[in-house]
Amino acid sequence: MxxxxxxxxxxxxxxxxxxxxxxxxxxxxxxxxxxxxxxxxxxxxxxxxxxxxxxxxxxxxxxxxxxxxxxxxxxxxxxxxxxxxxxxxxxxxxxxxxxxxxxxxxxxxxxxxxxxxxxxxxxxxxxxxxxxxxxxxxxxxxxxxxxxxxxxxxxxxxxxxxxxxxxxxxxxxxxxxxxxxxxxxxxxxxxxxxxxxxxxxxxxxxxxxxxxxxxxxxxxxxxxxxxxxxxxxxxxxxxxxxxxxxxxxxxxxxxxxxxxxxxxxxxxxxxxxxxxxxxxxxxxxxxxxxxxxxxxxxxxxxxxxxxxxxxxxxxxxxxxPAETPAFRRGRVEPRAPARRDVGSRSEQPAGGRLSEEPSAPAPGSPASRACAQTVVSALEAMAAAMAGAEVELGRIDAAAGDGDHGRGMVKGSSAAVDAGRDAADAGAGAQSVLLTAGEAWAAKAGGTSGVLWGAMLCAIGRGLGDDREKITGSDVADAVAAGLRALLDLGKAKPGDKTMVDAFAPFCEALTGRVRSGAELPAAWREAARVCESAAEATAGLRPQIGRARPLAERSVGTPDAGATSLALCALAVADVLQPAR
Amino acid sequence: MxxxxxxxxxxxxxxxxxxxxxxxxxxxxxxxxxxxxxxxxxxxxxxxxxxxxxxxxxxxxxxxxxxxxxxxxxxxxxxxxxxxxxxxxxxxxxxxxxxxxxxxxxxxxxxxxxxxxxxxxxxxxxxxxxxxxxxxxxxxxxxxxxxxxxxxxxxxxxxxxxxxxxxxxxxxxxxxxxxxxxxxxxxxxxxxxxxxxxxxxxxxxxxxxxxxxxxxxxxxxxxxxxxxxxxxxxxxxxxxxxxxxxxxxxxxxxxxxxxxxxxxxxxxxxxxxxxxxxxxxxxxxxxxxxxxxxxxxxxxxxxxxxxxxxxxxxxxxxxxPAETPAFRRGRVEPRAPARRDVGSRSEQPAGGRLSEEPSAPAPGSPASRACAQTVVSALEAMAAAMAGAEVELGRIDAAAGDGDHGRGMVKGSSAAVDAGRDAADAGAGAQSVLLTAGEAWAAKAGGTSGVLWGAMLCAIGRGLGDDREKITGSDVADAVAAGLRALLDLGKAKPGDKTMVDAFAPFCEALTGRVRSGAELPAAWREAARVCESAAEATAGLRPQIGRARPLAERSVGTPDAGATSLALCALAVADVLQPAR
Structure with missing residues (x-):
């Protein structure tokens, strides 16, 4: 070990x-x-x-x-x-x-x-x-x-x-x-x-x-x-x-x-x-x-x-010939190449993967800035939920994959909170906050879930915009649906593959349906989150893929998909932000 | 593992x-x-x-x-x-x-x-x-x-x-x-x-x-x-x-x-x-x-x-610079050295540690040849005892050392049997049989016990000679004492160090004492072997050395020394050859 x-x-x-x-x-x-x-x-x-x-x-x-x-x-x-x-x-x-x-x-x-x-x-x-x-x-x-x-x-x-x-x-x-x-x-x-x-x-x-x-x-x-x-x-x-x-x-x-x-x-x-x-x-x-x-x-x-x-x-x-730290063969003919000048990077702490400076976001409309504050609260709730579930998410991910899902979600969501809060504090609108948060999530979490969550947040942000005068429940549902499309485009998973798509698609459908039926966003979101939770649980059982590998073999796994589970936990955490439990 | x-x-x-x-x-x-x-x-x-x-x-x-x-x-x-x-x-x-x-x-x-x-x-x-x-x-x-x-x-x-x-x-x-x-x-x-x-x-x-x-x-x-x-x-x-x-x-x-x-x-x-x-x-x-x-x-x-x-x-x-299979540094300036000619060795099976041919032993006197047959039987009994005790000897060796004692004793004693039997079949006397057997033991077993057992057998052989007209119990006791001296000279262990010396010295003393008191060799050997067994058991407990390392620290080990134990088992096995149990 x-x-x-x-x-x-x-x-x-x-x-x-x-x-x-x-x-x-x-x-x-x-x-x-x-x-x-x-x-x-x-x-x-x-x-x-x-x-x-x-x-x-x-x-x-x-x-x-x-x-x-x-x-x-x-x-x-x-x-x-x-x-x-x-x-x-x-x-x-x-x-x-x-x-x-x-x-x-x-x-x-x-x-x-x-x-x-x-x-x-x-x-x-x-x-x-x-x-x-x-x-x-x-x-x-x-x-x-x-x-x-x-x-x-x-x-x-x-x-x-x-x-x-x-x-x-x-x-x-x-x-x-x-x-x-x-x-x-x-x-x-x-x-x-x-x-x-x-x-x-x-x-x-x-x-x-x-x-x-x-x-x-x-x-x-x-x-x-x-x-x-x-x-x-x-x-x-x-x-x-x-x-x-x-x-x-x-x-x-x-x-x-x-x-x-x-x-x-x-x-x-x-x-x-x-x-x-x-x-x-x-x-x-x-x-x-x-x-x-x-x-x-x-x-x-x-x-x-x-x-x-x-x-x-x-x-x-x-x-x-090759001459590397861990593998050498024969004799590489020496050139006299220029030492690399990594500029100010060399002034940063020795070693490790150094970070780049983010650029400042554009300011948003009053409504969008108010929405951005809610987005930050939602991100905070998601990060707290992921921190609480990290060990369990790792455990269920290890049943079929490599056990890194919990850690990746914690890294990604906490990075998103930090970046999103900074942007919101600087007066950014919902789109800019979510773009900043999504990029931070993808960059810090890496992996499959990192890039997908990053793309989803960015797509939702683009759906909300920075300039609206009013943001309705229907706007939110449409933005979330754009997030689902980004997930499908990038991840290539299809419904039934027992991935987070199987939890996200029912969530989207329920959210849109409830909002169109006239429900307020907080109530609609909570109902949709419950649908999402049930759908995530239903991903347990026979599954066509193992972990990060492409489809390998039919295999029965007793636990639900880790990505679907974390999505449902995030949806429920956001529901508590929109409509605090009494 | x-x-x-x-x-x-x-x-x-x-x-x-x-x-x-x-x-x-x-x-x-x-x-x-x-x-x-x-x-x-x-x-x-x-x-x-x-x-x-x-x-x-x-x-x-x-x-x-x-x-x-x-x-x-x-x-x-x-x-x-x-x-x-x-x-x-x-x-x-x-x-x-x-x-x-x-x-x-x-x-x-x-x-x-x-x-x-x-x-x-x-x-x-x-x-x-x-x-x-x-x-x-x-x-x-x-x-x-x-x-x-x-x-x-x-x-x-x-x-x-x-x-x-x-x-x-x-x-x-x-x-x-x-x-x-x-x-x-x-x-x-x-x-x-x-x-x-x-x-x-x-x-x-x-x-x-x-x-x-x-x-x-x-x-x-x-x-x-x-x-x-x-x-x-x-x-x-x-x-x-x-x-x-x-x-x-x-x-x-x-x-x-x-x-x-x-x-x-x-x-x-x-x-x-x-x-x-x-x-x-x-x-x-x-x-x-x-x-x-x-x-x-x-x-x-x-x-x-x-x-x-x-x-x-x-x-x-x-x-x-260095250029080896597992470690390379810099550039070794190429010479154009001669490929090594390993002669007939290259005709042997590829790889592995190849063996050398032994030379033929000198013929022995009738009494020495008869003694040599008993020596071969004794070696066979020792080899059988070691094969039966291999796992246990490894276990008790692992308590203080590296756990290889049983395997080494099996390798050495079986090699000694093969070499000794061939020499006896070719008409060699006791000395030549024991020299051949001792060299084979040391060569095949390697390690600490191998070189010590090899030296002991060779010294005992030299004590018995190839040319005697009669070999008495007293001759055997003297030869065994020469074996003990070889052990002390080569191994440098002192009595009380909880090594095989602590079992061999009481054995020698008992064997010499019983033979000098007029006992027949078989009875004297059996009594001495029992003394040896008790002495081996007494090596358990606080000991000044750990395994193959030089004295390290006082340490309580619940098991007796593996070398002393295998010596006692060999002494008891030889007793059964000299005086078969009824």
Whole structure:
């Protein structure tokens, strides 16, 4: 279990501060993550990788010549925010464009795509490649739905080497996609990890058993089996990945036998002994394999085997030199690049993900400013509700996912309160308060829920505006419906997927219906919140998706969806603000 | 816990086979361990490091240019045998002599010293430096009694860099001793590791507590305390090692914050953040620190802080380039060295510690050959007793040490049976059978008990000779007394130290007394064996030493000493051979 921390809520920043101190000659902290200590040379494509933290040496450990130009660093197992990705990409990008690459998880997909859009709008040609190597997470026919695990390392390395060789952005994107299409991983888990401050692992595996098809965010396997001797485990891993050899592949491969955290090097070497023999028996020639900890999951017990079916280009790029804090190969020819000038950032406290200054909001109309005060009270009530429910939300999230939902909601809602209150105190209207609050929520919480709540609040704010002379119950219901549309557009979840959509849609419908029937907003909201609560409870049971991964397998979970639950709690908390309980 | 293995008894060989496959361009397997894949250049001192395995990347992971020339690889947490150390040293040594370096543990001290003596006899100038960095294992006034933990890494690195720079043997030895004298480590443990095939960890620490002063062989701490927040832990580690700053040291240091196996990188970076601040507050300037897993203890939870008080020479050597499987720094200037020709060894199965051919023993007199048959039966009975007691011996060893005693006794006694039987079948006398059996025991078991049992059997054999016309009970008692003297000479334990000496000395005295009183050998042996059994039981309780470490602290252990217990079991088993129970 994770035992060493100061404040669990600042674990990632504290970790980054230590990392940046040790490797201060090589990497530099910027808002949202880390970049190389040297400027991106003119004409070189920048490769920025990332995702949540808890995977060291992935991903901040692979920033350096021959590998990544920067890493966006989210909280433990939580997607970084779009703001984080934008910030790191903005610093890392030189004149030749930018490639983002991250694992194919809902939160990462949303946040990196939003960052890509913003960077493109600012004139920086930006592409995104999502890694999908985990063969257990979806059938081969739905390869685009698979999640990225240890194969991340391969795609990032190949893209980084290509950029170092002088490939242009089209070519870097092409070879990254090709590396991803050539990479297959299968993993097994023997025990779950414990989050900093947590008291129990996210899952456990009975002694003598193993989870098959692990995730790297503490997700349990998609199946379970007997834990076999090392040689038999090697056989299953090899046969699993070899069965997915892409059509037309040759006989040269590279391999990663990756330890998740507490499966140690000695054990991995014992397994590798048989893996090497079996690959030879398959007629495969193994080039530059890696056996060790490359993409971990805190102190999770387990390992995975990645095979990359090589052509000459992939082999050259995989074998190319790299010099990073955690991974070195060969000799990178020294250039004499300019030290990066991070300007006033270097005056900020050493290490950690530094923050940017917000801009001042526009003033609102009297009615909108009054509404803004109610919005701030509502945000305060939501933050209090989330603080009270944090542990329980984490618990029910861990049943199906990675257990970070409670922490993310607390971070997001409290950041929204602070930002929204400042804006309201400065005279902003409802729209500006909600835009400020939504951006703060997304930036501080990161992850899937962060970006969705951020988008929802912003959409509701745009629905309310800053300039209205009067704000009616119907205006509020319409604004909330705009929030629902933003959720559906960004999150791609459909009704029935057992996500927060299943609680939000009935809430919207009830709110609109009650208001249109002539009810006052406070009464209408309370009734709608009760509908929302029942709908959230109904998300328990058979569900088509597990945690942050794309749909994996039908699985019965006895607890309701964490996102739906927190939405209902927020709706009820706001009802108490609109119509205080007597 | 360790979950991935095939046969626990071949775990180290299986691990080495995998390691050698992955790193086949860099390292080569030889009997007893690994060496660089290239010849030691003419005029270069060879640095051979080692100890038991289970510490990866220590020690086979640091063989390469700028670091070690070879690593002797014992079984998990078990000293390699003198034969292993001799073998690796013989292959690695070039024309400029050899430095052995290993941690200061009884078994390693005996085995590497025996190997040194043999190599010196063969004309290879060989020195040994034992590392003593663990400040918790003995007071500063008894610094030579301390054990080596993560400081091993520093001493090995500095010696390897000095040899690479062209230092002569005197100078390499001098700087290795200086590095050791400048290095201090303090560690803490949060939970014990589980040996391959074991069902429980070697020790556990209650939740919220920590052992202070850990060993790297699964030894628990020498004290216990509350597990504090990371910043407070950093403060205790820093204040502990800084308090031992050697007189006359300057303000430049390097540091290793080492993870033992399941304390992960993220946690170490969180601790490092405060360590770095505190060292700066102490006025110390930190050069090229390392934060990560350098000297592990399988899946043990814990960490240690090592400080090295640098002068210009140590700083240059610590910062010098190195290229090894697990540790790389800077750029080693490429030479074009000869690939090592390991001759017929390369024809042997890939990887693992390859074995050498034994030579044929001399034929014995009829009486000695008859005695030899009894010796073989006695060895068989001992091996059977050890096989039956393996788990229990491991359990009681784990109470004070590293839990490997049962496995070592099984390996040693069964190897002794095989070798002794072959020699007896070939017509050897008692001396030759016991010499063969003793050498096999020491070579296969390794560790402390292996070298001691090997020396005891050899001494008993020399006492019995190959040429006697008659072998009396008195001859046997005298030979056994010679065995005791060998034990005392080699092991340095004194009566009352609660080791096997405390069981063997009363046994010898009783056997000699009964035989001199006119008893027949079978009856005398049985009575002496009962005395031995009682004496072994009396080793329970307060004891001055813990496991394989030198005397550490008074500690009450409820179980008898494992070595004394196995000696008594062997004595009783032999009694049944001499006088079968009716």
């Amino acid at each position: 994770t035992r060493l921390y100061d404040d669990p809520s600042t674990f990632t920043d504290d970790m980054l501060a230590g990392f940046l101190d040790v490797h201060r000659g090589t990497v530099t902290g910027v808002p949202g993550g880390v970049v190389r200590a040297t400027e991106t040379p003119p004409g070189k494509v920048a490769v920025v990788v990332g995702g949540g933290s808890g995977h060291y040496p992935a991903f901040c450990g692979v920033v350096g010549p021959g590998f990544a130009d920067g890493a966006v660093v989210g909280n433990i197992f939580t997607s970084p925010s779009a703001q984080d990705a934008y910030s790191v990409g903005r610093v890392a990008a030189g004149s030749a464009g930018l490639l983002f690459s991250t694992g194919n998880y809902a939160g990462d997909v949303m946040n990196f795509t939003l960052a890509q859009q913003r960077l493109c709008q600012e004139g920086i040609d930006t592409r995104v490649v999502f890694v999908t190597d985990d063969i257990a997470s979806a059938p081969e026919s739905q390869i685009g739905e698979r999640r990225g695990i240890a194969g991340d390392f391969v795609v990032f390395k190949v893209a980084g080497a290509a950029a170092e060789e002088g490939y242009d952005l089209d070519a870097v994107e092409r070879v990254a996609r090709h590396a991803n299409a050539s990479t297959r991983t299968l993993g097994v888990a023997f025990d779950g990890c414990t989050l900093p401050g947590g008291t129990a692992p996210l899952f456990t595996v009975p002694r003598g058993r193993m989870g098959v098809g692990l995730g790297i965010h503490g997700e349990p396997g998609v199946g379970e089996d007997t834990l076999p001797p090392a040689a038999e485990l090697a056989r299953r891993l090899v046969s699993g990945v070899v069965a997915e050899k892409p059509a037309g592949s040759g006989n040269r491969v590279t391999a990663i036998l990756n330890g998740l955290g507490t499966t140690k090097y000695e054990e991995l070497f014992v397994v590798w002994r048989t893996v090497a023999r079996l690959l030879a028996e398959e007629g495969l020639q193994v080039v530059a394999p890696e056996v060790g900890e490359l993409v971990t999951s805190l102190d999770m017990a387990g390992c995975s085997l990645t095979l990359v079916f090589l052509d000459d280009e992939l082999e050259r790029l995989w074998c190319a | 360790t979950r991935l293995y095939d046969d626990p008894s071949t775990f180290t060989d299986d691990m080495l086979a995998g390691f050698l496959d992955v790193h086949r361009g860099t390292v080569t397997g030889v009997p007893g361990g690994v060496v660089r894949a290239t010849e030691t250049p003419p005029g270069k001192v060879a640095v051979v490091v080692g100890g038991g395995s289970g510490h990866y990347p220590a020690f086979c992971g640091v063989v390469g240019p700028g670091f070690a020339d070879g690593a002797v690889v014992g079984n998990i947490f078990t000293s390699p045998s003198a034969q292993d150390a001799y073998s690796v040293g013989r292959v690695a040594a070039g024309s400029a002599g050899l430095l052995f370096s290993t941690g200061n543990y009884a078994g390693d001290v005996m085995n590497f010293t025996l190997a040194q003596q043999r190599l010196c006899q063969e004309g290879i100038d060989t020195r040994v430096v034992f590392v003593t960095d663990d400040i918790a294992s003995a007071p500063e006034s008894q610094i030579g009694e301390r054990r080596g933990i993560a400081g091993d890494f520093v001493v090995f690195k500095v010696a390897g860099a000095a040899a690479e720079e062209g230092y002569d043997l005197d100078a390499v030895e001098r700087v290795a001793r200086h590095a050791n004298a400048s290095t201090r480590t303090l560690g803490v443990a949060f939970d014990g590791c589980t040996l391959p095939g074991g069902t429980a960890p070697l020790f556990t620490v209650p939740r919220g507590r920590m052992g202070v002063g850990l060993g790297i062989h699964g030894e628990p701490g020498v004290g216990e305390d509350t597990l504090p927040p990371a910043a407070e832990l950093a403060r205790r580690l820093v204040s502990g090692v800084v308090a031992e700053k050697p007189a006359g040291s300057g303000n430049r240091v390097t540091a290793i914050l080492n993870g033992l196996g399941t304390t992960k990188y993220e946690e170490l970076f969180v601790v490092w953040r405060t360590v770095a601040r505190l060292l700066a507050e102490e006025g110390l300037q930190v050069v090229a620190p390392e934060v990560g897993e350098l000297v592990t203890s399988l899946d043990m939870a814990g960490c240690s802080l090592t400080l090295v008080f640098l002068d210009d020479e140590l700083e240059r050597l610590w910062c010098a």
